[in-house]
Amino acid sequence: xxxTTSAPPPPATxxxxxxxxxxxxxxxxxxxxxxKLGPIAAWFDGTPGRMRALLIxxxxxxxxxxAAAAQGFRSSDGALQRAEDNTAQLVRIQSIHTNLVSANxxxxxxxxxxxxxxxxxxxxxxxSMTTAARLVSEAATAQPADQKALGELNSTLLTYQGLIEQAxxxxxxxxxIGSQYLKDANATLQADSLPLLDALVKANENRINTEFNxxxxxxxxxxxxxxxxxVVLVLGLIWLARRTHRYVNVPIAAAAVLVLLTxxxxxxxxxxxxxxxxxxxxxxxxxxxxxSRARIAAxxxxxxxxxxxxxxxxxxxxxxxxxKSAKDVDDQLxxxxxxxxxxxxxxxxxxxxxxxxxxxxxxGRWDDAVTKAIGSGKATSNATFTTFDKASNEQLDELSxxxxxxxxxxxxxxxxxxxxxxxxxxxxxxLIAWGVSQRLEEYR
Amino acid sequence: xxxxxxxAASLTLLFAATACGSTTxxxxxIPVKQTPPVSTPAPPAKQDCTNPLQSYAPDxxxxxxxxxxxxxxxxxxxxxxxxxxxxxxxxxLNLGSRNPISGKIEGFDIDMIRAVAEAIFGDENKVxxxxxxxxxxxxxxxxxxxxxxxxxxxxNMTINCAxxxxxxxxxxxxxxxQKLLVRSDMKAETLAQLSGQKxxxxxxxxxxxxxxxxxxxxxxVTADTDTGCLVLFQQGKVxxxxxxxxxxxxxxxxxxxxxxxxxxxxxxxxxxxGMNPAQVDFVKFVNKVLEEMKADGRxxxxxxxxxxxxxxxxxxPPAPVYGR
Numbered sequence: 001x002x003x004t005t006s007a008p009p010p011p012a013t014x015x016x017x018x019x020x021x022x023x024x025x026x027x028x029x030x031x032x033x034x035x036k037l038g039p040i041a042a043w044f045d046g047t048p049g050r051m052r053a054l055l056i057x058x059x060x061x062x063x064x065x066x067a068a069a070a071q072g073f074r075s076s077d078g079a080l081q082r083a084e085d086n087t088a089q090l091v092r093i094q095s096i097h098t099n100l101v102s103a104n105x106x107x108x109x110x111x112x113x114x115x116x117x118x119x120x121x122x123x124x125x126x127x128s129m130t131t132a133a134r135l136v137s138e139a140a141t142a143q144p145a146d147q148k149a150l151g152e153l154n155s156t157l158l159t160y161q162g163l164i165e166q167a168x169x170x171x172x173x174x175x176x177i178g179s180q181y182l183k184d185a186n187a188t189l190q191a192d193s194l195p196l197l198d199a200l201v202k203a204n205e206n207r208i209n210t211e212f213n214x215x216x217x218x219x220x221x222x223x224x225x226x227x228x229x230x231v232v233l234v235l236g237l238i239w240l241a242r243r244t245h246r247y248v249n250v251p252i253a254a255a256a257v258l259v260l261l262t263x264x265x266x267x268x269x270x271x272x273x274x275x276x277x278x279x280x281x282x283x284x285x286x287x288x289x290x291x292s293r294a295r296i297a298a299x300x301x302x303x304x305x306x307x308x309x310x311x312x313x314x315x316x317x318x319x320x321x322x323x324k325s326a327k328d329v330d331d332q333l334x335x336x337x338x339x340x341x342x343x344x345x346x347x348x349x350x351x352x353x354x355x356x357x358x359x360x361x362x363x364g365r366w367d368d369a370v371t372k373a374i375g376s377g378k379a380t381s382n383a384t385f386t387t388f389d390k391a392s393n394e395q396l397d398e399l400s401x402x403x404x405x406x407x408x409x410x411x412x413x414x415x416x417x418x419x420x421x422x423x424x425x426x427x428x429x430x431l432i433a434w435g436v437s438q439r440l441e442e443y444r
Numbered sequence: 445x446x447x448x449x450x451x452a453a454s455l456t457l458l459f460a461a462t463a464c465g466s467t468t469x470x471x472x473x474i475p476v477k478q479t480p481p482v483s484t485p486a487p488p489a490k491q492d493c494t495n496p497l498q499s500y501a502p503d504x505x506x507x508x509x510x511x512x513x514x515x516x517x518x519x520x521x522x523x524x525x526x527x528x529x530x531x532x533x534x535x536x537l538n539l540g541s542r543n544p545i546s547g548k549i550e551g552f553d554i555d556m557i558r559a560v561a562e563a564i565f566g567d568e569n570k571v572x573x574x575x576x577x578x579x580x581x582x583x584x585x586x587x588x589x590x591x592x593x594x595x596x597x598x599x600n601m602t603i604n605c606a607x608x609x610x611x612x613x614x615x616x617x618x619x620x621x622q623k624l625l626v627r628s629d630m631k632a633e634t635l636a637q638l639s640g641q642k643x644x645x646x647x648x649x650x651x652x653x654x655x656x657x658x659x660x661x662x663x664x665v666t667a668d669t670d671t672g673c674l675v676l677f678q679q680g681k682v683x684x685x686x687x688x689x690x691x692x693x694x695x696x697x698x699x700x701x702x703x704x705x706x707x708x709x710x711x712x713x714x715x716x717x718g719m720n721p722a723q724v725d726f727v728k729f730v731n732k733v734l735e736e737m738k739a740d741g742r743x744x745x746x747x748x749x750x751x752x753x754x755x756x757x758x759x760x761p762p763a764p765v766y767g768r
Contacts, residue, residue, distance in 0.1 A: 114547050145469040152474055175698045176541040177678075179534065180671040195475040203472040312534065312549075312575040314584075362592075364527045364572045370547070 047243060048443040054236055055436040059429035061232045062255060066425015068225030069262055073418035076218030076270050077411055080277060083211035084407040085142065087285060090204040091400045092139045093146075094292040096132050097197045100157075101299035102389075103128035104189050107164050108306035109382070111182050112374050115171040120376075129161060139200075149200050156192040160185050179310075186307070205289075212281045215410075216274035219267055226263030230256060236432075244439050251435030255428040262424055266417050276410040284403040286335065291396045294332035298347070298392070301325035302385055305354055309373055312366060319358065326351060346391050350384040357381060493605035497714055499615045500724055501766035502732035510566030518726035519564050522595055528564060530557040531576040531584050531597040531718075535671040537694030538750040539600050549573050552690070553598040555746040556617060556717060556734070560596065563733045577668045579648035585611045585718050596730070597718035600688055602650040612723070613716035614730045615764035617743075618751075620688040621709025622654050625696060627683060628703045635659040635686065635710070644673035644682040651687045654711045674699065688713050693754035714762065735764060 044053050106125040110117040136157070140150045163185035170178030233256040240249050304322040308315035333344050353372060356379075360369035373381045417424075513519035522528055532553060533540040540553040558568035574594055576584055581601055584594040600620070603613045624635060632638050639661035645652040647666035656664060665682050667673045673685045674695045685695065685702075689709060696702045717734075719727050737743040738761040747759040 112547075114545055116545070143469075145471045147471075149472040149474050170698070174543065174545050176535040176537050176694075177671050177674050177698050179542065180669065180675045184675060192477070195477075199475045200472055203469075207469055310575075312573060314531075314574050314576050314580070366572070 048440055051240075051243075051436055051440055054239065055433055055440075058233060058236045058252070058255075058432040058436070061229050062259070062428035062432055063422070063425040065225045065229035065259055065262075065428070066422045068221045068421075069266060069417055069424065070419070070421025072218035072221030072225070072270065073266065073414060073421060074218070075221065076215050076273060077414055077418055079211045079214035079217070080273065080407055080411040080414075083208055083215070083277065084404055084411070086204055086208045086211060087288070087400070087403050087407065089139060089143045089146070090201065090208060091288065091292070092135050092142065093197065093200045093204060094296065096135045096139065096153075097194070097201070097296050098292065098299060099128040099132040099135070100160075100189060100193060100197070101296055101303060103132070104186060105299050105302040105306065107167075107182065108186065108303050108310065109374060111167070111171070111179065112306055112309055112370050115168075115174060115178075117168070118374075118376070125164075129157075132157065143204070146200055146203070149196055149203075153193060153196045153200075156188060156196065160188045160193060163188060186303075208285070209281075212277055212285075215277040216270070219270045219274070222263060222266050222270065226259060226267075229259050230263075233259065233432075240436070240439060244442070246439075249435040249439070251431045251438070253435075255431035255435070258424065258428050258431070262417065262421075265415065269413065269415050273410045273414055276413070277407065280403055280406040280410070284399060284406055288396065288399040288403050290332040290335035291392060291399060294329045295389075295392050295396065297325045297328035297332065298350075298385075298388065301329065301354075302381070305357065305373060305381060309357070309361060309366070309370055322354070326354075343388070343391050343395060346384070346388040350381065350388050353379060353381045353384050491605040493608060495765065495767075496603050496605045496608055496613075497616055497765040498768045499613055499716070499731055499764070499766055500727045500768050502728045502735065507563055507729065507732050507736075510563060513564060517729075518595075518723040519729055521589075521591075522726075523564055525591050527570045527572045528557065528561045529572045529574060529592060529595045531581065531594040531599060532557065532573050533599045533669065534573075534575040535669055536600060536691050537697055538754065539690055539694065540598065541694070549575075552618070552746055552750040553600060555742075555750070556737075557596065557598050559737050559742065560717075560730055560733050563729070578646040578670075579668070581648075581718060582607065582610050585720050589720060589722070595719070595726070599718075600691060600715055601718050602688075602713045603716035604650060607718075610721070612719045612721045612727045614719070614727060615734055615766070616714040616716055616762040617734055618690070618715040618747075619760075619762045620690050620713040620715055622651055622686060622711040622713060623689045623692050623709050624705045624707065625677075625685045625687070625692045625702050626705060627677075628701045630683065630703075632684070633705045633707045635662060638662050638684055641684070642682040643684045643686055644676050645686050646670055646673060649687070650711075650713065655686045658710055670695065674702075677702065689755060690751055693751070697754055731764060731766075738764075 043049060103125050106121050106128065110121050110125075113121075133154075136150050136154055140147045163181050167178045167181035167185060170181060172178075233252060237249055237252055237256070240252070241247055301322045304318045304325060308318040308322065311318060329347060333347060357369045357372050360366070360372065372379070376382055508514055508519075511523070513523045532549065534542040534549050536551065536553075538551050540549060540551040542549050554573070557571055557573070561571045562568040564570075574584075576594070576597070576599065578599070581597050581599055585597055587593050597611075601607075601613075602620075603616060607613070624633075624638075626632055635643070635655060635658045639659060640663065642663045642665050643655060644665045644667055645655050646669055652664060652666060655662065665673075665676060667676055670685075670687055670691045673682070673687070676682045677685050677695075678699060685692065687695075689704070692704050696704050717730055719730065734743075737746075743761050744759050747761075752759060
């Protein structure tokens with residue numbers, strides 16, 4: 001027997017303790033051989049290390065893209081939502097304004113009648129004040145930023161209503177001091193309440209414009225994020241192709257396509273939402289705004305008509321105010337466009353009666369003028385004005401509903417990238433991880 | 445540990461970046477209320493003439509028949525206009541106030557106007573009653589004499605030298621005096637006892653000048669009309685009102701918690717009808733009308749109806765003084 005003392009052949013299953021075989025967590029030998037490298041530095045050492053760095057960088061960029069896309073969509077969606085909310089708030093504030101000037105028109109008109117007010121007019125006054133009070137509390141809940149101003153408004157309304165009731169009580173007893181209380185009430189409304197409402201209207205209009213402009217801004221997040229991500233992914237692909245001598249890393253390319261699709265679809269839908277919002281701003285919203293302004297100016301004119309008569313000949317200032325308000329109504333109705341044809345007719349009918357009232361008063365027939373101003377017959381100021389009031393109110397309701405529903409439609413039309421953005425980013429990151437680990441395998 | 449912190453930090457960053465959904469707005473700006481400048485009442489106008497009560501003596505002979513005014517006269521112009529335009533008060537009870545029930549303006553001042561209209565037109569209803577405030581009394585009379593300008597002002601206006609420089613007055617048609625109205629629970633009887641307290645008088649009135657003269661230590665508060673003072677009084681913003689006894693009587697009648705003090709009037713307030721200084725013929729005409737009213741009992745009837753009950757003083761029509 002020849003003793004072959006040669007080393008026994010290595011068993012087929014034997015393998016030297018190679019670092020590849022060890023689970024990544026047990027890299028201890030490597031660190032022992034190269035003590036100057038920390039465990040993390042070692043992990044990023046050499047080509048596989050650089051690939052790992054690339055994986056992390058690309059994955060982070062992909063996730064960030066997802067976040068940016070989500071942010072873009074949420075900002076557009078939020079802007080639309082806020083535009084809708086603020087429009088509702090503006091309509092509410094203008095409704096408060098309308099109710100107040102309408103109540104004041106009732107109060108001044110019934111003063112011409114004397115202590116015995118027409119019950120319907122009194123009821124209309126009460127209804128208007130009640131509606132205004134309810135709307136004030138609604139508006140305060142809807143927009144916290146308006147709370148302080150609305151609180152202030154509320155306190156002026158308390159004063160106003162108190163003075164009106166005192167005027168009525170005195171009028172009812174036939175005491176001339178009632179007229180002074182009415183004058184003070186009117187002054188409170190004009191000098192204290194209406195400036196607050198103007199400030200509220202202005203603030204809300206600004207908010208609405210800001211939000212309308214902000215609808216398109218979400219696109220910036222999406223496009224910028226998408227462009228940066230695509231550039232980084234392409235650079236990563238080029239780098240990988242050079243190192244590995246393979247043309248295309250399919251999973252990473254798939255991630256790039258996913259990003260591209262998100263940018264294209266998301267961008268298109270955001271642009272269309274922004275355009276829809278712009279259309280609403282230019283049409284339905286602009287018309288709503290114009291019509292509510294017209295109504296407020298109309299009620300103001302109506303109050304001034306009564307005040308001119310109450311002043312009995314020294315009411316030139318009130319008549320001048322009437323002319324100014326009436327011009328505002330004409331201007332605002334003209335903005336409303338062709339749909340307001342019938343509305344313009346009802347307004348013209350009222351104006352015609354007013355001209356007659358002025359003619360009577362200017363020619364010294366004060367009693368005739370007052371009869372036309374306080375009566376409820378066909379050719380009276382009250383009757384023609386009520387027709388205009390009803391018609392314009394209906395149209396305003398329609399317009400503000402259209403504005404709301406258009407904005408809400410634009411919002412509903414957005415794809416759910418606000419929620420899907422981050423998952424899309426994570427999916428792209430996983431694809432990248434998969435793609436890079438295919439190449440990493442080759443170093444095992 | 446480090447990793448956990450890193451994850452936590454990046455998550456926070458992520459949420460911060462995506463959670464821009466709820467924007468809070470800047471609070472709506474409350475408009476700054478323009479407080480009207482504290483009106484320091486103008487110093488009392490100088491009264492430098494010998495006898496302000498002197499007016500223009502009416503022409504001898506009876507008045508022209510109603511509806512036939514002498515050609516070229518101011519009255520003819522008024523007749524041509526179709527109505528007498530009068531500046532009046534609509535809220536001084538018993539002098540000129542709007543009856544809330546009938547809607548008509550009525551009172552002692554208004555009766556004077558209607559008498560003038562009766563003399564011009566033969567119809568006391570051919571008047572246009574234009575409601576004006578105290579400070580408007582002189583400006584409306586000085587305005588250019590265009591058709592429709594105020595011809596005559598009957599708004600409890602005191603005749604004095606300063607006003608004579610701007611307008612013309614009729615002869616005195618009533619002698620009033622300034623008194624004090626206080627809360628019914630106050631013990632004060634005179635202005636002297638109200639130092640440091642707020643007292644109201646209409647802006648641009650002689651009452652305001654007299655009050656400051658009587659006691660410079662009271663805090664003057666003004667309103668546009670006498671009734672404006674009563675509102676301030678009822679709201680507790682002033683403790684007293686000073687003014688002509690006629691006006692105060694009307695105010696006390698509207699407020700059972702107001703009391704006119706027993707102190708005697710501290711000024712004499714002769715009332716005259718105001719007219720444009722250039723229309724002397726009209727002043728003479730009005731003076732003749734007033735003379736007739738005082739003579740034929742119309743003056744007394746009006747006084748008994750409006751002022752007698754609340755003033756509780758017998759009516760004595762003031763004698764006219766002429767010589768201007």
